[in-house]
Amino acid sequence: MEETAENGHPVKYYRLSEIEERNTFKCTWIIIHHNIYDVTKFLEEHPGGEEVLREQGGGDATESFEDVGHSSDAREMAASMVIGELHPDDRPKIAKPPDSIVTTVKETQSWWSNWVLPGLVAAIVTVLYHMYMEKEQ
Numbered sequence: 001m002e003e004t005a006e007n008g009h010p011v012k013y014y015r016l017s018e019i020e021e022r023n024t025f026k027c028t029w030i031i032i033h034h035n036i037y038d039v040t041k042f043l044e045e046h047p048g049g050e051e052v053l054r055e056q057g058g059g060d061a062t063e064s065f066e067d068v069g070h071s072s073d074a075r076e077m078a079a080s081m082v083i084g085e086l087h088p089d090d091r092p093k094i095a096k097p098p099d100s101i102v103t104t105v106k107e108t109q110s111w112w113s114n115w116v117l118p119g120l121v122a123a124i125v126t127v128l129y130h131m132y133m134e135k136e137q
């Protein structure tokens, strides 16, 4: 049995290279959440403008699409333009590195700079102050 997308279109897997090739002056395909959208006929109707869609053509527009905070109406419209899905083997190619790795590194750094370094500086200042006071007496 063949799987079908919400708009009744059979689910077809496309490779990233095919999607990039399809992005010509005549044709605009974009990727949102691993779905492939043919927005060619929608370009002129898009309330956010033709240019933003063309810029994302042939690539992953998930982040820009979500950043705009599109309404549920916009999401329904998008569902009618699905023509397939990104091939599972190509999904890691567009994946962004997870934020958690960056956070962990940052946390380690701030733990050092927030507590250990000021502590060391305070200790050195105290020792120097005592040495200075002893000399004065």
Ligand code: HEM
Pocket: 030, 037, 039, 046, 047, 048, 049, 052, 053, 056, 061, 064, 065, 068, 069, 070, 071, 072, 073, 074, 075, 077, 078, 081
């Ligand atoms: C199939 C994909 C898309 C559909 C169906 C779609 C549809 C819409 C709709 C209906 C609106 C009007 C506001 C709303 O209802 O949320 C809108 C606004 C907007 N869209 Fe999209 N959009 C798509 C993809 C994108 C992408 C990939 C971008 C960014 C690169 C984008 C950028 C914008 C911007 C900036 C607005 C705001 C316009 C404003 O508030 O003045 N859209 N879109």
